[in-house]
Amino acid sequence: MSAAEAGSVFHRARGRTLDAFSTEKEREWKGPFYFIQGADPQFGLMKAWSTGDCDNGGDEWGQEIRLTEQAVQAINKLNPKPKFFVLCGDLIHAMPGVKAVFSGHYHRNAGGTYQSLDMVVSSAIGCQLGTDTHGLRVVVVTAEKIVHRYYSLDELSEKGLEDDLVGLMKTG
Numbered sequence: 001m002s003a004a005e006a007g008s009v010f011h012r013a014r015g016r017t018l019d020a021f022s023t024e025k026e027r028e029w030k031g032p033f034y035f036i037q038g039a040d041p042q043f044g045l046m047k048a049w050s051t052g053d054c055d056n057g058g059d060e061w062g063q064e065i066r067l068t069e070q071a072v073q074a075i076n077k078l079n080p081k082p083k084f085f086v087l088c089g090d091l092i093h094a095m096p097g098v099k100a101v102f103s104g105h106y107h108r109n110a111g112g113t114y115q116s117l118d119m120v121v122s123s124a125i126g127c128q129l130g131t132d133t134h135g136l137r138v139v140v141v142t143a144e145k146i147v148h149r150y151y152s153l154d155e156l157s158e159k160g161l162e163d164d165l166v167g168l169m170k171t172g
Contacts, residue, residue, distance in 0.1 A: 033083040036075055041068045045093035054093075061092075100146050102139065108132050109150055120148055140168045 043061040048054045075085055092098065100118040108130030110121040123132035133152035138161060140147045147168060 036082045036085045038071055038085065038087045040089035041087070042090040043092045045090075048093055100148070102137065102148070118146075122150060125153070138165060140165050142168055 041064050043064040044059065045054070046063040047060045075082065098117065100120055102120045102122065104122050104124065106121045107124045107126075107128060108121075109123045109132050111119050113119070120137070122137040123130065123135060125134055125136065128134065132150070133154070135150055135152045136156060137148055137150045138156075147165065149162070149165065
């Protein structure tokens with residue numbers, strides 16, 4: 001499976017909701033629970049490692065996609081269900097078709113470009129270490145481009161998305 005084909009695999013979750021993290025339900029300690037932590041699916045590394053060329057290659061994600069699907073299927077069969085699943089570490093090894101990488105942890109907005117890859121760092125919802133306000137980044141993806149904008153929590157709550165971002169979603 002190529003990286004392009006892999007994108008369609010992850011659209012299956014669209015439209016599903018999870019109310020387990022409802023504010024009212026989670027305000028007080030309810031007793032023991034468990035969560036699942038996974039690490040390093042690193043799409044593209046298995047092919048790159050097997051060919052001995054970890055600096056290049058990695059343009060096929062099929063093995064990692066199958067293993068990630070297997071992990072999700074195994075988690076979905078658990079009873080009782082975990083409270084949540086967190087995925088840490090390297091998500092991708094090679095970036096075929098990837099135009100931007102989004103991250104956090106810096107607690108301020110930052111970013112840059114290397115070759116044709118944009119690195120976008122979003123500030124925190126919580127503690128700010130710079131001058132940015134508490135907020136979220138909205139990312140709109142069309143066939144032609146990726147447009148992103150950081151909103152303060154107040155701004156997003158009071159005004160919602162700006163018309164130009166909403167318009168981008170209507171044209172795609």
